[in-house]
Amino acid sequence: MARAKPKTKRDGPRGDDAIALLKADHRQVEEWFEQFEKARNDDRKVELAEKICNALTVHATIEEEIFYPAFLEATDDKELHHEAAVEHEGAKKLIAEIEASGPEDEYYDAKVKVLSEMIKHHVKEEEKPGGMFAEARDSDMDLMEIGRQLAERKEVLEATGGMPPPDARKERASRMGSR
Numbered sequence: 375m376a377r378a379k380p381k382t383k384r385d386g387p388r389g390d391d392a393i394a395l396l397k398a399d400h401r402q403v404e405e406w407f408e409q410f411e412k413a414r415n416d417d418r419k420v421e422l423a424e425k426i427c428n429a430l431t432v433h434a435t436i437e438e439e440i441f442y443p444a445f446l447e448a449t450d451d452k453e454l455h456h457e458a459a460v461e462h463e464g465a466k467k468l469i470a471e472i473e474a475s476g477p478e479d480e481y482y483d484a485k486v487k488v489l490s491e492m493i494k495h496h497v498k499e500e501e502k503p504g505g506m507f508a509e510a511r512d513s514d515m516d517l518m519e520i521g522r523q524l525a526e527r528k529e530v531l532e533a534t535g536g537m538p539p540p541d542a543r544k545e546r547a548s549r550m551g552s553r
């Protein structure tokens with residue numbers, strides 16, 4: 375098997391390159407979507423949907439702020455870049471709808487299911503041969519440096535609203551309810 379560049383495999387996303395970090399995010403969210411499908415009680419569904427929406431929001435933000443512009447600059451592949459950006463916009467609308475509703479909404483499960491399908495498609499586009507990540511690997515993007523920037527930004531976003539601790543969730547829910 376001829377491989378142009380050796381794969382870098384390490385323990386976790388921290389210290390890994392940009393693509394390893396973004397792929398680790400994808401795997402995490404896929405796992406939560408699977409758990410949502412199996413979940414039978416409403417509290418668990420809300421907990422998982424919140425984790426999914428927060429993680430996807432942080433993920434989309436770091437891609438849009440850091441990875442996508444670096445990709446566009448390095449490859450000038452507007453087609454791949456723009457399609458990915460438009461898919462993000464679609465997902466964000468559905469994320470906002472899910473965040474504004476709850477299991478009492480007859481369409482709640484359907485919304486989460488459709489979001490999972492949108493994300494599955496988008497992740498495939500990013501990860502497939504000839505997709506954005508493969509093209510980024512073949513470019514002269516400094517993936518280690520971009521990975522550091524992604525990790526740093528992710529940490530800040532998570533601390534300021536991406537991932538509230540369990541008891542902050544109730545507060546947030548009641549704030550949202552009073553809007």
Ligand SMILES: [Fe+2]
Nearest residue numbers: 396433437500
């Ligand atoms: Fe992604």
Ligand SMILES: [Fe+2]
Nearest residue numbers: 437458496500
């Ligand atoms: Fe993306």
